[in-house]
Amino acid sequence: MQxxxxxxxAGIRRRLGALPIIGRLRRRVERQRLIARGLRSRTALRxxxxxxxxxxxxxxxxxxxxxxERARLPWFLxxxxxxxxxxxxxxxxxSQDGGGDYLRAQPDVSLWWTDHxxxxxxxxxxxxxxxxxxxxxxHWCLTVDPDEFLVYPHHDxxxxxxxxxxxxxxxRRSFPAMLLDMYPxxxxxxxxxxxxxxxxxIARWFDPANYSIQKNDYxxxxxxxxxxxTRAFFTHDPLAGPALNKIPLVKWSARYAYVSSTHMLxxxxxxxxxxxxxxxxxxxxxxxxxxxxxxxxxxxxxLDRRQHYGGSQEYRAYxxxxxxxxxxxxxxxxxxxxxxxxxxxxxxxxxxxx
Amino acid sequence: xxxxxxxGVVLLCHDDLGLVARLARxxxxxxxxxxxxxxxxxxxxxxxxxxxxxxxxxxxxxxxxHRCSWGRFSLVRxxxxxxxxxxxxxxxxxxxxxxxxxxxxLRPISDLTAYLAADPDRDHIESVSxxxxxxxxxxxxxxxxxxxxxxxxxxxxxxxxxxVDWQRRRGIGRRMPAGLSPHLGSQWWCLTARxxxxxxxxxxxxxxxxxFRFVWIPDESYFQTLVRRHSTTVESWSLTMxxxxxxxxxxxxxxxxxxxxxESRCFVARKVWPGAAHLLSHFPLPDEDRPQVDPPQxxxxxxxxxxxxxxxxxxxxxxxxxxRFPRKDAENGKTSAPYAVIHGLxxxxxGFEDWLRGHLSCHVHGHLFSPEGAEFAGRPxxxxxxxxxxxxxxxxxxxxxxxxxxxxxxxxxxxxxSPRDNQALNWFMATDPHAHMLVVxxxxxxxxxxxxxPFDDVRRIFAQLQRIELEQLDVLxxxxxxxxxxxxxxxxxxxxxxxxLQDFLLRIDPxxxxxxxxxxxxxxxxxDQMLRRLRNSGLRPRLTGEDLPPVELLTAERAAxx
Numbered sequence: 001m002q003x004x005x006x007x008x009x010a011g012i013r014r015r016l017g018a019l020p021i022i023g024r025l026r027r028r029v030e031r032q033r034l035i036a037r038g039l040r041s042r043t044a045l046r047x048x049x050x051x052x053x054x055x056x057x058x059x060x061x062x063x064x065x066x067x068x069e070r071a072r073l074p075w076f077l078x079x080x081x082x083x084x085x086x087x088x089x090x091x092x093x094x095s096q097d098g099g100g101d102y103l104r105a106q107p108d109v110s111l112w113w114t115d116h117x118x119x120x121x122x123x124x125x126x127x128x129x130x131x132x133x134x135x136x137x138x139h140w141c142l143t144v145d146p147d148e149f150l151v152y153p154h155h156d157x158x159x160x161x162x163x164x165x166x167x168x169x170x171x172r173r174s175f176p177a178m179l180l181d182m183y184p185x186x187x188x189x190x191x192x193x194x195x196x197x198x199x200x201x202i203a204r205w206f207d208p209a210n211y212s213i214q215k216n217d218y219x220x221x222x223x224x225x226x227x228x229x230t231r232a233f234f235t236h237d238p239l240a241g242p243a244l245n246k247i248p249l250v251k252w253s254a255r256y257a258y259v260s261s262t263h264m265l266x267x268x269x270x271x272x273x274x275x276x277x278x279x280x281x282x283x284x285x286x287x288x289x290x291x292x293x294x295x296x297x298x299x300x301x302x303l304d305r306r307q308h309y310g311g312s313q314e315y316r317a318y319x320x321x322x323x324x325x326x327x328x329x330x331x332x333x334x335x336x337x338x339x340x341x342x343x344x345x346x347x348x349x350x351x352x353x354x
Numbered sequence: 355x356x357x358x359x360x361x362g363v364v365l366l367c368h369d370d371l372g373l374v375a376r377l378a379r380x381x382x383x384x385x386x387x388x389x390x391x392x393x394x395x396x397x398x399x400x401x402x403x404x405x406x407x408x409x410x411x412x413x414x415x416x417x418x419x420h421r422c423s424w425g426r427f428s429l430v431r432x433x434x435x436x437x438x439x440x441x442x443x444x445x446x447x448x449x450x451x452x453x454x455x456x457x458x459x460l461r462p463i464s465d466l467t468a469y470l471a472a473d474p475d476r477d478h479i480e481s482v483s484x485x486x487x488x489x490x491x492x493x494x495x496x497x498x499x500x501x502x503x504x505x506x507x508x509x510x511x512x513x514x515x516x517x518v519d520w521q522r523r524r525g526i527g528r529r530m531p532a533g534l535s536p537h538l539g540s541q542w543w544c545l546t547a548r549x550x551x552x553x554x555x556x557x558x559x560x561x562x563x564x565x566f567r568f569v570w571i572p573d574e575s576y577f578q579t580l581v582r583r584h585s586t587t588v589e590s591w592s593l594t595m596x597x598x599x600x601x602x603x604x605x606x607x608x609x610x611x612x613x614x615x616x617e618s619r620c621f622v623a624r625k626v627w628p629g630a631a632h633l634l635s636h637f638p639l640p641d642e643d644r645p646q647v648d649p650p651q652x653x654x655x656x657x658x659x660x661x662x663x664x665x666x667x668x669x670x671x672x673x674x675x676x677x678r679f680p681r682k683d684a685e686n687g688k689t690s691a692p693y694a695v696i697h698g699l700x701x702x703x704x705g706f707e708d709w710l711r712g713h714l715s716c717h718v719h720g721h722l723f724s725p726e727g728a729e730f731a732g733r734p735x736x737x738x739x740x741x742x743x744x745x746x747x748x749x750x751x752x753x754x755x756x757x758x759x760x761x762x763x764x765x766x767x768x769x770x771x772s773p774r775d776n777q778a779l780n781w782f783m784a785t786d787p788h789a790h791m792l793v794v795x796x797x798x799x800x801x802x803x804x805x806x807x808p809f810d811d812v813r814r815i816f817a818q819l820q821r822i823e824l825e826q827l828d829v830l831x832x833x834x835x836x837x838x839x840x841x842x843x844x845x846x847x848x849x850x851x852x853x854x855l856q857d858f859l860l861r862i863d864p865x866x867x868x869x870x871x872x873x874x875x876x877x878x879x880x881x882d883q884m885l886r887r888l889r890n891s892g893l894r895p896r897l898t899g900e901d902l903p904p905v906e907l908l909t910a911e912r913a914a915x916x
Contacts, residue, residue: 154608154610157608157609157610158608158609158610158627159629161629162606162608162627162629162630165627165629166606166627169603169606170601170603176676176677178675178676207739207740208739208740208762209738209739209740209741209758209759209761209762210739210740210741210742210747210758211675211754211758212747212750212751212754212755213674213675213676213679213751213754214750214751215679222676222679224676225750226742226747228740230742230747231736231740231742235744238742238744238746238747238750239746239747239750245676273676273677274675274676274677274678274679275669275677275678275679275680276679276680276681276684277680277681277684278667278668278669278678278680278684278685278686279665279666279667279668279669279678280665280666280669280670280673280677280678281666281677281678282677283675283676283677330736330740331736332736332737332738332739332740332741333740345762346670346673346675346761347675347676348675348676348677349665349675349677349678350662350665351665351666351677352599352600352662352663352665352666353662354597354605354658354659354662
């Protein structure tokens with residue numbers, strides 16, 4: 001459930017010269033368009049169980065779009081509950097594996113159902129923008145996929161609320177967490193993760209240092225690529241590899257909108273999560289436990305549905321890769337230990353959160 | 355124990371009254387009397403809840419409530435009133451400790467009273483003269499006293515800044531009331547009742563208050579300045595451990611700080627995150643039979659916080675990541691460790707890379723920036739740190755490629771370079787003090803000599819490579835070079851290959867063995883003729899050295915070397 005990032009506006013910006021006001025106005029129009037799209041998309045969502053009245057002031061909320069992820073849900077919910085997420089707002093995009101029934105029975109889940117096109121809804125982001133606008137205002141909101149697990153500095157000792165209250169205190173509104181693709185040591189087809197099991201027990205390897213970074217001046221975000229997918233699936237066209245930069249945790253306001261997946265937001269200031277004067281700001285990682293045995297079947301199905309970005313280019317590449325029996329593991333892979341390891345490798349930083 | 359110490363505590367609170375109730379109990383159960391000031395912004399219902407929760411504690415009073423905002427005189431006013439009410443209600447109080455609703459006593463209160471009793475006339479308040487040392491972090495220092503600050507910094511930032519600018523332009527300079535000398539310090543103090551009474555009952559207090567009303571952050575200067583007027587026994591050191599970051603914001607304390615805080619032996623620490631349940635249940639440490647009076651030793655905690663500030667402000671050199679992406683020339687270390695670039699030698703000695711590997715303990719790569727892909731040592735398709743050798747991937751972010759490679763490996767990286775390679779990093783490497791560069795210009799001509807290509811092709815490629823190398827030389831000859839550069843032209847190098855190489859290898863690896871044999875050199879016969887033919891075809895061959903020594907001489911030198 002992830003879209004590639006587009007660098008839009010480069011051509012137009014060049015024509016209009018370097019007038020910053022032009023960019024500002026364009027971004028404002030773009031932002032209002034996105035919010036309007038979100039508003040319009042609300043009709044597509046049917047509330048299955050709306051428990052949002054249980055949300056209290058200051059609660060940390062989690063927003064998810066999913067399809068056929070039944071097996072992942074128990075672990076996903078328990079992981080984020082333990083971290084301190086108080087309520088889950090989930091859009092079920094026509095699951096057929098009973099995930100909807102499971103979610104409906106959860107006391108801290110509000111569930112919406114839709115069979116509209118994931119692609120037409122800008123890969124689910126219109127639905128997310130609507131729910132964020134409706135229920136997220138004034139809360140710290142975490143927008144993730146069911147296979148993404150947030151780690152941040154000190155996460156083993158301090159709950160998410162400690163992080164968000166500190167971010168509040170220093171006046172930050174957004175928190176970056178790069179997507180870190182995790183994979184098993186053996187073939188992906190053999191990595192079976194049963195329901196309720198920690199997928200990171202099986203897919204616990206990652207690429208330590210092959211990430212390329214470019215700055216997108218228009219949106220102000222960094223565009224990070226690399227990792228095992230670029231290495232193994234995109235050899236023929238490595239520049240088309242997926243974007244890994246994400247800003248999943250935001251203190252939401254009615255003026256905000258996600259632009260492309262959670263890679264970037266508007267207003268632009270929310271994307272400036274990095275220091276340009278040589279210092280380090282705080283950041284975390286989303287451990288991406290996508291490459292398990294369930295992935296093979298899923299990629300075949302997604303290929304048929306063609307609901308993903310760029311004609312499901314990613315899934316096509318994966319599928320070709322899997323048929324050739326590609327293993328993502330290489331001798332330079334690192335086994336995940338803890339957040340300190342990620343910090344030593346320079347993938348995350350504690351900034352000045354001592 | 356000498357004179358009995360009866361401790362009074364002023365608690366300034368504005369939030370999380372549950373924690374306040376808990377802290378107030380800690381203080382009173384240690385024998386202290388507490389005056390609680392609750393910000394007037396807190397609803398009456400919540401204050402009533404707090405009063406009810408503390409009903410059974412006789413030693414607590416609630417002082418007159420003021421609406422406080424950060425950096426304004428209202429905080430001083432609240433402190434004054436609470437202290438006065440405390441002294442009035444409990445006249446036999448000997449010391450007053452100013453604390454907040456986020457200040458956690460770490461040691462038993464009896465330790466603190468015993469510590470105070472050891473020198474009962476001492477005022478523990480940090481008080482630093484603004485004339486001598488800049489005490490403040492990230493803010494105004496002396497100007498706090500000489501300008502007017504009628505606007506709230508948090509809510510009216512724009513007006514605040516404009517008004518400061520305007521006053522600076524106008525040269526506004528307020529004069530301190532006669533007899534005062536401006537001092538700053540931590541706002542958390544412990545004064546003797548005698549000194550505090552003297553401050554509160556000073557006949558000129560109205561005049562002082564009028565002055566401090568427009569001082570910025572008076573809670574860090576009011577008592578700190580006035581204590582110098584009334585006390586001669588100032589211990590300029592706060593008993594409350596409070597650490598600030600580079601922007602002057604206090605650090606929070608969490609559960610994982612327990613061991614470090616226990617070790618620090620501080621009496622009181624702030625600022626406690628209200629959710630740190632383990633921390634709150636662990637401290638204060640239980641009373642022992644006999645109170646300990648050892649002084650606080652916050653050195654380790656200070657060191658850890660200073661390291662964090664360093665990381666926030668300076669970052670880790672050579673790291674480029676999602677939350678550190680320095681602008682060009684603001685990198686604070688372009689790379690994380692020294693590395694060596696050897697330009698041209700593989701063209702002179704075809705087996706140079708393998709030969710070099712035998713002479714260095716470093717990680718010796720081939721042409722990392724070759725157009726065919728990164729030639730990692732041993733030619734794997736995936737290099738150290740799982741870095742791809744694909745040229746497209748590498749050339750998307752060449753700087754990230756090199757800096758990641760240097761950062762992920764623990765040995766020194768050495769790689770070959772030539773004008774055929776990607777030149778995108780010429781400026782980056784030339785301005786990086788970590789780069790050791792051995793540059794032999796013109797060496798790329800030797801492979802052309804034996805290429806067997808038609809002369810027209812040789813001429814075209816020759817012109818192209820020569821242009822690239824001249825551009826590179828512009829960089830290397832610029833004023834901005836910070837790399838350790840050893841630059842020779844081909845003629846010069848061919849005359850003395852051994853000393854030049856030996857000198858360079860010793861610089862990058864002091865333990866490298868002496869060079870006894872050089873690798874096989876490319877045949878130089880015909881170089882003269884090729885250059886002449888190129889010259890006559892209208893090119894101007896450069897970069898070889900004005901006069902290439904005759905081939906016989908070179909062979910003699912080589913024979914001697916071998």
